[in-house]
Amino acid sequence: MSKAVIVGGGIGGLATAIAFMRRGWEVEVLERSTRIEEVGAGLSLWPNAIRALDALGLGEAVRRQAREQGAAGIRGSRGNWLSRTDTDAVRVRYGNPVMMHRADLLDILRRAIPEYAVRKGISVTTAEVDGTVVHSAGTSTGDVVVGADGIHSVVRRAVCGLIEPRYSGYTAWRVIVTPAEPVADMGESWGSGERFGYSALPDGRVYCFATADMAADTRGGGLIELRTRFGSWHEPIPALLAAADETAILKHDLYDLPPLKTYTAGRIALIGDAAHAMTPNLGQGACQALEDAVVLAHVATRDDDLTRYDSQRRPRTQMIVKRSRLIGSVGQLSSPLAVLARNALLRSTPPSVQFKSLARVLDWECC
Template sequence: MSRAVIVGGGIGGLATAIALARRGWEVEVLERSTRIEEVGAGLSLWPNALRALAALGLDETVGARAREEESAGIRDSKGRWLSRTDTEAIRARYGSPVMIHRSDLLEILRAAVPNNAVRSGISVTAVQADGTVAHSAGTSAGDLVVGADGIHSVVRRAVCGAIEPRYSGYTAWRVVVTPTAPVSDMGESWGRGERFGYSTLPDGRVYCFATADMPAGTPGGGLAELRARFGSWHDPIPALLDAVDDTAILKHDLYDLPPLKTYVAGRIALIGDAAHAMTPNLGQGACQALEDAVVLAHIATADGDLTDYDRQRRPRTQMILKRSRLIGAVGQLSSPAAVLARNALLRLAPPSAQFNSLAPVLDWECC
């Protein structure tokens, strides 16, 4: 029986464990945290991710705990539409994207991993190309080692050496609130160097996120700052801020990775943020990790040639990473003249333009 050691028990790592186990592999998941969980964040699963989940046999389980996304688009800070997403066209061609809480997705994935496969509280210190993994509890070895350990990946050092993440230039706040009145729509609003977005979760709570230009490591940034920045924006943003619990706000500077020269070395393969950490502007970070998982499991089982995985996944994920970075740069424009031009161009673009731009991202079929 083939054996895989998976470093990291997040979405990508768990999905890879499931995909390999379904193909008869013995899997061991090494997770640094003592508990696998995520709080405070919603997650968009686009149709390409739902097809990956179908390959894992989990599409119906996820669908039962997710909410189909409805109207969406981009507005300015006063609520005037800049661009509307043609959700009907997306639904007709690709299927409907859904919204789910990250913790719910992690719970579903964890339940589908074989019993006793996950070892929590294990810190990996080094990985060798021959499949040897040194960690805080000793060593593990596999026919395949999967680096699913995030943007600051230890495994990546064995593949690419030291790679420094790039700061995007803006920070992000995330929080889930219980609104006093139902919120039915979703989308983003763009200002000058600032954005605010919201989307309704299946239980009626609303996932809110915001971004603002600032130097990396800027302190502070609680509810008072969110109100100062966004409290005068259009409805329902002020009401959503009124429902925020200051202690529940997550604030993180946003980073991505420069394009790597390879995702594989010897018996090692990188997936998810370890390979292609991207800014969240396309909502594709977790989606691409799910794609990685099913493609890697297929290739590792079919012929074991990991260079095939690199050839399939690196061009696609780096294209999406680049697009996400570009969208973030446009969304964060702060010069009055640049913002005026950006907003005018968005208003002039037909809905089909956004739909066509999404085609290379959504038009993916799993193996």
């Protein structure tokens, strides 16, 4: 029986384990943490990700625990509409985007894998192109080694050497709140060097995220700063911040990866953030990791040449990284003239044009 050693037990790593198991492979997941869990953050799953989950046999389980996304678009800080998403057209052409808690998806994935296949508390030191993985508990060997160990991947060094992530120029806050009044829609609001977004979760809670231009590693920036920056923006933003708990706020600088020359070397293949970490502006980070999982298992089962995985996945994912980075740069514009020009362009762009621009991202079919 062929074996896949998967370094990393996050969404991408677990999805890859399931994809290989469904094709009759033995899997061994090496996870550095002693517990596999996700903290408070929402997750958008676009139709391309739902198709990947269907290929893993988990689409229905996810739909049962997710909420279909409602009306969406981009507003100014005062609530004036700059752009509306044609959600009906997206549903008709591609299927229903959904929103769920990241922890719920992780739990669905985890329950699909035998307990013995996931080894927790294992720190990987090196990976070799011959399929050997050296770690804190000894060594593991696989016909395929999957680097699913995130933006600071250890496995990636064996594929491309040391690659430094790129700072986007802005930081992000995330928090899940229970508002006093229900929120049914979703969307983003763009200001000057700042953005605020929110989306309803299935249980009545609301996932909120915000960004602001800031030097990397800037300390502080909790609830007081969020209310100072966004408390005078349009509703329901002030009400959402009023419901926020200081201890639940997550703050992280946002990074992505420069384009790698390859995602594979010998028996090693990179997936998810280890291969193509991206800013969250398109909501495609986890979606692309799910696609990776399906394609990699398909390629590895058909032949020993993993370069076909690279040729299928690298152009697509690097296009999405580039597009996401560009959207973030536009959303974070702070010059008054640039903001005016950006807002005017958004208002003058028909929803049909925006819909067509989604085609290259959403129009993906499983192999």
